[in-house]
Amino acid sequence: MEHGTENNRNAARISIESIVDGKRIDDHIFGHFLESAFFQNIEGGVFDEGSALSDSGDTPLNGCRLDVIEACRELGLPIVRWPGGNFTSPYRWMDGVGPRDERPRTLELAWGSEESNRFGTAEFLAWCDAVGTTPYLGHSGRSVDDAVRWVEYTNYAGDTTMTRQRKADGIPEPRPVKYWGIGNEVWGPWQMGQRSAAQYVIDAREHARFMRLVDGDIKLIAVGWEKESWLEEVVPALGGIIDYFSIHLYGVSLHRMQPTEAEFDRIVAQPMYFEQTLQDASEVISRLLAENHITRRVGIAMDEWNIRHLEPASWPEPLPGDDGGVAPREIEAPDAPTAASGVQVNRYSQRTLADALFYAGVFHVLHRTSQLDVPVTMANTVNLVNANGLISVRPNGLVRAATFHVWDLYQNRMGRRPVDVRLDSPASTVELRLGAEILRASGAARTRPAMMSYLDVTATLSDDDRFLQIAVINRSARDAITAQLGLGGISASQATMSQIGAGVDDLFAWNSFDAPDTISLSAPITVDISAGTHEFPAHSITLLEIAL
Structure with a gap:
């Protein structure tokens, strides 16, 4: 360039060179993410029991917002990851099965809230069917037996305690889930089950072996990281048995304090960081696969990404506003955060025009990185509903954020054959x-x-x-x-x-x-x-x- x-x-020039004789752009780069107990992703978002806008039938879809389902159908969702995120690490999936009124209400340790467990696996699968999307379930990677029983519950066709429970929960036939994550950011001290790369390799290999004994067709996503030292341990050990290595990337916006042209420039430039990071990770993974004579085709799943709106931690806690954004509050004059004040993420700050250009830039990056030796073949933005998502939901309705329309443009109005x-x-x-x-x-x-x-x-x-x-x-x-x-x-x-x-x-x-x-x-x-x-x-x- x-x-x-x-x-x-x-003065500029755009020149079409040739049709790339390479890989198709994967639909799953337009994927999404829902996290339980996270700023109204689920309860108050896709799920709102008792609302006049929710389904009232006698199926697992009961309580799911019909207007959210309609908006998701309108856009089209290729794949949705659930139940997290950080929530995945302490989550016990069996707390979310059985009659809703008999499910335990638990202290949720990822975000410090309480989880009702009223939206569980059966509800998620029914919701996926209603919106026409592919489910991607993330397991903690802390218990092989727990992971195996989850695959049995969703995918197995025989007559076992798990399959009987699935039927009792309103899913009479197997609902084969193809995509399964083994752990989430296990390198981080904020995760229950943090471990070294060496220990994670041992755990992931055992999970993969026994989960595939239940269903040999499942696709597995292993915990990756942009840090080369982590990849150097996990790729040689797992590259021959898994299908994706995950990478999580986030940008930063300070526009709530500094709504300036200079800040706009900093926001819209950040896809350049994403591109360099993904290129570097692909190069490292490709090298390690070759050095270890691994021929299995693997991809990168950027299964968490977004841009965070930061503000001083001294400001009052942001709360959801009736207008679809942040509720009114008394704050100090906008200013840059300092080391003393710290920062907080505003989870209710709506997506802006600057964000729309950032998201578009990331899709351009995903188009280009789809052609790498180890391509990016999945990406899931954080989040789909509320919490800086594509759809802002309130008790009286919803509004489609600016980024909803970015998805519509790139997903629904462009092809999958890249052009040079x-x-x-x-x-x-x-x-x-x-x-x-x-x-x-x-x-x-x-x-x-x-x-x-x-x-x-x-x-x-x-x-x-x-x-x-x-x-x-x-x-x-x-x-x-x-x-x-x-x-x-x-x-x-x-x-x-x-x-x-x-x-x-x-x-x-x-x-x-x-x-x-x-x-x-x-x-x-x-x-x-x-x-x-x-x-x-x-x-x-x-x-x-x-x-x-």
Whole structure:
């Protein structure tokens, strides 16, 4: 990529090179995540017993919000991970089976709350069927027998105590769950069952062996980490038996304190950190597989990712507001966090226009990393419902966040056959944040100087060879950029265009119940490209679809 300068922001070139003779982009990169006992993901989100908006039938779907199911069907959910997250580590799945009123109410140690267990495995599987998604269950990896019995409960067709329980819970036939996680971030001291890489390898191998004795077709996700020292131990030992290594990545937004153009730049640049980290992890895994003569095809599952909205810990605890965002509270004047004050994550801060461009940038990264030797073939954003999710749910209804429309664009309006694109774009320097870690000494994020291209582009071809889709992000906060379009010999005078963010003045605008369409995907219109150029508005995402 050739970078320009601040002085030629309106000069760029997008050149279609060729159809990549490589891997298809996997649908599962558009995956999602739900965590029990986590800021109304489940109770008060997908599940709200007694609500007039919830199912009242005599099935495990009873209590599930029908408006949430409808919105999820509208979008389409390829895969959903549950029950966590950190919640996975202490979770006992059998607490969530049997008659709801007889299930134990337990102290939940991951987030320090209480878990009713009224939404358990049968409810999750029924909900997955209702929305038309693939379930991905995460097990603690702390008990082989517990994991085996869970696979037996969901997948086994015989007549055992576990299968009888499943039938009694309202799932009469096996509901084979294909994707199973073995542990969650077990390298972290916040996990129940933290262990070394060497111990995790022993545990994971035993789990994999016996879980597959119940169902040999299941796919297993092992705990990975971007740290090379961890991968060097787990990849040689597990690469021949598992299907994915997980990587968890988060970005950081300080816009609640600093709603500035400079902060916007720092937000929209962070997919660059994701890309470098995923490329590095893929290279390490590929090298270790080759060195150990392992030929099994494995992928990377970025099965947790998002951007966290941070604010000073001295501010009052954020609570859900009736407008779909944060409830009103008295706070100090916006300011940067300090080492003394610390920070907190605002779990009810709605997704903004800046976030929409960040998410779009991550999808561009996932398109490109789908072609690596060890590709990214699954990604699950944290979260689907509430807690900074795609859908903000309140007792009286729901609102689709800005990011809901980003998913709609990339998942539903682009193909899965990647096209090779060359981009020449103006650029500027930015302090690139390197993950969500906040340094205790300074109260600031880790950063390094980087060159950020204002435009970012990805392209795909439809399966029937009839349409070329080109998605372009303009990361400039204030300037439109005109790009020459080199279509690689394709003769086209017009394209169908849809956009997100064009014409929105506030860089941190968000969708509320009163203004649910502030940031949305525009209806497609026909635009003239006969001159071989197109202007991409400031702070926007544009999809051009060209008939071939």
